[in-house]
Amino acid sequence: MYIIFGLLLGVVLGLVLKINIPDQFTSYVSIAILACIDSVFGAIRGNLYKNFQADIFISGFFGNAILAAALAYLGDKLGVPIYLAAVLVFGGRIFDNFANIRRKLLENYKSSKDKNSDTV
Amino acid sequence: MKRLNARVSVMVVCIILSFILTSQFRNILNKSKYYDTTATSDITVELESLKSQKEALEKSVTELQTKISQYEKSSTEKNGKTTQILEELNNTRLVTGQTDVKGQGVTVTLIPKTGLLGTPSEEGRINDRDIIVILNELRFAGAEAIAVNDIRITGYSGIRNSGSYIMVNNDERVLPMKKVEIKAIGKKEDLQSSLDIFQQANDFTGVFEMKVEPSDDITINRYLKSYSFQYAKSVNEVK
Numbered sequence: 001m002y003i004i005f006g007l008l009l010g011v012v013l014g015l016v017l018k019i020n021i022p023d024q025f026t027s028y029v030s031i032a033i034l035a036c037i038d039s040v041f042g043a044i045r046g047n048l049y050k051n052f053q054a055d056i057f058i059s060g061f062f063g064n065a066i067l068a069a070a071l072a073y074l075g076d077k078l079g080v081p082i083y084l085a086a087v088l089v090f091g092g093r094i095f096d097n098f099a100n101i102r103r104k105l106l107e108n109y110k111s112s113k114d115k116n117s118d119t120v
Numbered sequence: 121m122k123r124l125n126a127r128v129s130v131m132v133v134c135i136i137l138s139f140i141l142t143s144q145f146r147n148i149l150n151k152s153k154y155y156d157t158t159a160t161s162d163i164t165v166e167l168e169s170l171k172s173q174k175e176a177l178e179k180s181v182t183e184l185q186t187k188i189s190q191y192e193k194s195s196t197e198k199n200g201k202t203t204q205i206l207e208e209l210n211n212t213r214l215v216t217g218q219t220d221v222k223g224q225g226v227t228v229t230l231i232p233k234t235g236l237l238g239t240p241s242e243e244g245r246i247n248d249r250d251i252i253v254i255l256n257e258l259r260f261a262g263a264e265a266i267a268v269n270d271i272r273i274t275g276y277s278g279i280r281n282s283g284s285y286i287m288v289n290n291d292e293r294v295l296p297m298k299k300v301e302i303k304a305i306g307k308k309e310d311l312q313s314s315l316d317i318f319q320q321a322n323d324f325t326g327v328f329e330m331k332v333e334p335s336d337d338i339t340i341n342r343y344l345k346s347y348s349f350q351y352a353k354s355v356n357e358v359k
Contacts (some may be wrong), residue, residue: 002127002128002130002134003130003134006131006132006134006135006138007134007138008138009135009138010134010135010136010137010138010139010140010141010142011138011139011141013139014139014140014141014143014145015146017139017143019143026144026147026148029140032140033144036136036137036140037137039133040134040137043130043133052126054125054126054129057126057129057130061133
């Protein structure tokens with residue numbers, strides 16, 4: 001509920017406020033977005049496993065985004081594609097988290113079904 | 121309280137995430153508007169049409185020139201005196217490069233050195249100066265007609281680097297990353313021996329490979345444009 005409301009509010013803000021990110025920064029922003037998505041998936045997983053901690057989530061969200069963008073920038077300056085490291089790690093973790101979420105949800109679904117059939 | 125905190129923090133993060141996402145999306149969509157592919161295809165179509173126009177115009181030039189030569193012939197047949205004038209005219213055309221010519225001569229091919237993966241390297245670029253010194257050498261060896269990539273070199277031709285091209289005759293382009301072919305008509309032994317000496321005196325091996333091939337049948341097309349003198353007037357005329 002909070003998540004969906006937040007997402008919608010963000011979309012509206014993004015459409016209303018015309019903030020133009022300069023062209024040369026777009027690649028860094030993309031990497032930062034990847035890091036953020038990873039954090040959100042982590043949060044969903046943490047929520048499902050009941051070990052979600054808000055402070056860890058917030059620090060991870062901003063810390064990962066900033067570190068990823070900084071690494072991409074540094075890689076650009078050094079001529080080494082360090083951003084690949086961020087893409088690999090975050091991409092891998094997103095899939096990993098998603099697999100965990102899927103399993104947990106299916107387990108929950110099955111157990112609730114079993115309970116229902118027991119009672120009937 | 122702790123739970124509420126967590127929810128609010130998640131909401132704030134979601135707002136930020138979707139905000140960045142939408143603005144980034146908008147940016148990228150805007151960008152793709154600027155680099156519309158239809159513009160490039162329009163330019164290609166225009167280029168093609170201009171090319172065909174140029175070909176048609178060149179055809180009409182040849183037709184008109186054959187007509188002129190027919191008139192000249194018929195006028196000399198009527199009047200014997202004009203034969204000498206016609207001969208002189210033809211001679212002048214040879215000198216100014218306004219007729220197609222053929223005869224023995226040499227073909228000089230300059231092949232730029234390529235980089236590791238077959239890509240043209242920056243050092244492998246043929247420069248205007250390289251072509252100019254070769255033309256100079258050919259002229260000294262008695263070349264009577266010269267063409268660079270089938271662009272006729274006249275007494276008024278200029279050659280110079282222009283961006284990534286070499287401009288010849290002010291508006292014709294030669295790609296310096298690809299091979300350049302210089303054709304010259306003259307006594308082929310003279311041309312070849314002088315180029316051999318030239319090659320030993322000048323080391324181009326790091327930049328490009330130079331091949332000289334003598335031949336008995338070299339055709340060089342005429343200079344297609346007409347000369348127009350705006351400032352130089354004949355002294356007798358001015359007086």
